[in-house]
Amino acid sequence: xxxxxxxxxxxxxxxxxxxxxxxxxxxxxxxxxxxxxxxxxxxxxxxxxxxxxxxxxxxxxxxxxxxxxxxxxxxxxxxxxxxxxxxxxxxxxxxxxxxxxxxxxxxxxxxxxxxxxxxxxxxxxxxxxxxxxxxxxxxxxxxxxxxxxxxxxxxxxxxxxxxxxxxxxxxxxxxxxxxxxxxxxxxxxxxxxxxxxxxxxxxxxxxxxxxxxxxxxxxxxxxxxxxxxxxxxxxxxxxxxxxxxxxxxxxxxxxxxxxxxxxxxxxxxxxxxxxxxxxxxxxxxxxxxxxxxxxxxxxxxxxxxxxxxxxxxxxxxxxxxxxx
Amino acid sequence: xxxxxxxxxxxxxxxxxxxxxxxxxxxxxxxxxxxxxxxxxxxxxxxxxxxxxxxxxxxxxxxxxxxxxxxxxxxxxxxxxxxxxxxxxxxxxxxxxxxxxxxxxxxxxxxxxxxxxxxxxxxxxxxxxxxxxxxxxxxxxxxxxxxxxxxxxxxxxxxxxxxxxxxxxxxxxxxxxxxxxxxxxxxxxxxxxxxxxxxxxxxxxxxxxxxxxxxxxxxxxxxxxxxxxxxxxxxxxxxxxxxxxxxxxxxxxxxxxxxxxxxxxxxxxxxxxxxxxxxxxxxxxxxxxxxxxxxxxxxxxxxxxxxxxxxxxxxxxxxxxxxx
Numbered sequence: 001x002x003x004x005x006x007x008x009x010x011x012x013x014x015x016x017x018x019x020x021x022x023x024x025x026x027x028x029x030x031x032x033x034x035x036x037x038x039x040x041x042x043x044x045x046x047x048x049x050x051x052x053x054x055x056x057x058x059x060x061x062x063x064x065x066x067x068x069x070x071x072x073x074x075x076x077x078x079x080x081x082x083x084x085x086x087x088x089x090x091x092x093x094x095x096x097x098x099x100x101x102x103x104x105x106x107x108x109x110x111x112x113x114x115x116x117x118x119x120x121x122x123x124x125x126x127x128x129x130x131x132x133x134x135x136x137x138x139x140x141x142x143x144x145x146x147x148x149x150x151x152x153x154x155x156x157x158x159x160x161x162x163x164x165x166x167x168x169x170x171x172x173x174x175x176x177x178x179x180x181x182x183x184x185x186x187x188x189x190x191x192x193x194x195x196x197x198x199x200x201x202x203x204x205x206x207x208x209x210x211x212x213x214x215x216x217x218x219x220x221x222x223x224x225x226x227x228x229x230x231x232x233x234x235x236x237x238x239x240x241x242x243x244x245x246x247x248x249x250x251x252x253x254x255x256x257x258x259x260x261x262x263x264x265x266x267x268x269x270x271x272x273x274x275x276x277x278x279x280x281x282x283x284x285x286x287x288x289x290x291x292x293x294x295x296x297x298x299x300x301x302x303x304x305x306x307x308x309x310x311x312x313x314x315x316x317x318x319x320x321x322x323x324x
Numbered sequence: 325x326x327x328x329x330x331x332x333x334x335x336x337x338x339x340x341x342x343x344x345x346x347x348x349x350x351x352x353x354x355x356x357x358x359x360x361x362x363x364x365x366x367x368x369x370x371x372x373x374x375x376x377x378x379x380x381x382x383x384x385x386x387x388x389x390x391x392x393x394x395x396x397x398x399x400x401x402x403x404x405x406x407x408x409x410x411x412x413x414x415x416x417x418x419x420x421x422x423x424x425x426x427x428x429x430x431x432x433x434x435x436x437x438x439x440x441x442x443x444x445x446x447x448x449x450x451x452x453x454x455x456x457x458x459x460x461x462x463x464x465x466x467x468x469x470x471x472x473x474x475x476x477x478x479x480x481x482x483x484x485x486x487x488x489x490x491x492x493x494x495x496x497x498x499x500x501x502x503x504x505x506x507x508x509x510x511x512x513x514x515x516x517x518x519x520x521x522x523x524x525x526x527x528x529x530x531x532x533x534x535x536x537x538x539x540x541x542x543x544x545x546x547x548x549x550x551x552x553x554x555x556x557x558x559x560x561x562x563x564x565x566x567x568x569x570x571x572x573x574x575x576x577x578x579x580x581x582x583x584x585x586x587x588x589x590x591x592x593x594x595x596x597x598x599x600x601x602x603x604x605x606x607x608x609x610x611x612x613x614x615x616x617x618x619x620x621x622x623x624x625x626x627x628x629x630x631x632x633x634x635x636x637x638x639x640x641x642x643x644x645x646x647x648x
Contacts, residue, residue, distance in 0.1 A: 055379035
């Protein structure tokens, strides 16, 4: 077994967030699906952007946010995701590398632009995401360095990436490389609509290749087509060794070996923008697992990281999570 | 005289700010001139960016910030400045147009990239700016629509733009077009080093073409090569019809016709990032003048706008200034 020089390696869509504050009328007027992640094409991205108020651009991407959280906890992280050789690609690569995350993937020299996610934050702190995937969806198996993946204790893959055949093959390659090297393999369900699109494939994937699944109440219920959270929890616990299910302000549940652990939320003081809450929760749990902490402690780190990120605009921590 | 359909038109460097929070050690380690604006070339921009922590990208540019403030007060603004047809150029154009500022200048299809300013914010809320001017410095007289300028009550030009011969000619064209149409012509001194580079030319410019000059204590003292603010104030009052001199937390002074009006600062609650303080002060004064308010009221609007912008990261207002 390869020596484990990396705590967590993430695989996902490399995205720059374009964040604006809007009111609920904007959501309605622009036919947005509040609280969800909707995929949009280039034309729609330009149309929606034109309608948006002034925005700020900050690096995002679900798994990338998680790995940023891992690094912020002082653990070692690495990231696999695709950008173009354009200005937003430079921003993404800079921001993730500057916090010490290994990100050496060369930017694509052709194809669509770097992905961007047009995020509308409403006064209730809810975020509505509209993603132009651009070149990020063109991740291929060749972009996944199996030796690098094998050097990680945990491999964390993002459900959002599961759309193109080549990206699915890239995820499978990363999961197999991790598994063969004795790593724990994780998947986040990402979004209710995502689950709906990929239910059958994901049930197989969770059964075959995934040790650790992340999701929220809506996603895990959608996975098993039930409205009953208890039913969904029983089924997910049967399918995966470990499941971490977030419940918003109610905290989270971690399920393993017949046990169901209740994890309290941490009071964020103020809730400004819930973007990245699930991503940062995952970072805490992953860091805890990499350090061999017990599950209650893993969950607590998740709650701490999630509380920090929802207290401000943007999906990555603004303070060193170690200090919390 | 042309009908005045615009309150204020601004002419300046069209810049996207790249803002990071750093400590004072970073300033020293990277040989930065704390509190100043330093011009840097593309190589240095890449080198400094590589050293910077994660950043956010938001539209900036001194005169553009001022015009954003003008629009935020509910007055009509227009802006002249040059971007490239790249992603940061799109960000700049989007952000300024989305607040209702007239900005129809086509992006340059060749030449250097859109300008960016690498801003380091230290814990004392001071900002240290390092600007890669890119295509913004290539503003030419042809980019200045004399009819558009003639339709404004006030023409506001940025000293930062005064570097390339073509940009100087563009400023002179804008000033002349405004003056011929009976507009009030304003100039901001922008930065102490700027004043130092252009002292002789600016003294002529202030004498010939400028009705209204903005600057801080350092800049106006530098202009007349004196350490004595009183001496500088007397001289600037002789040279220009109106002078508005900011004094940081001490507020500002407005000088006109032998009078010297003291304007109190407005308490911002918290001071997070002083970027844009002078730009937003100018927006308040300009809006007041456009509305025919008395000078004390103009100054108060300036103090209100400056207080808002220093209470958060970024150089443009986050709330509707009308509501304040």
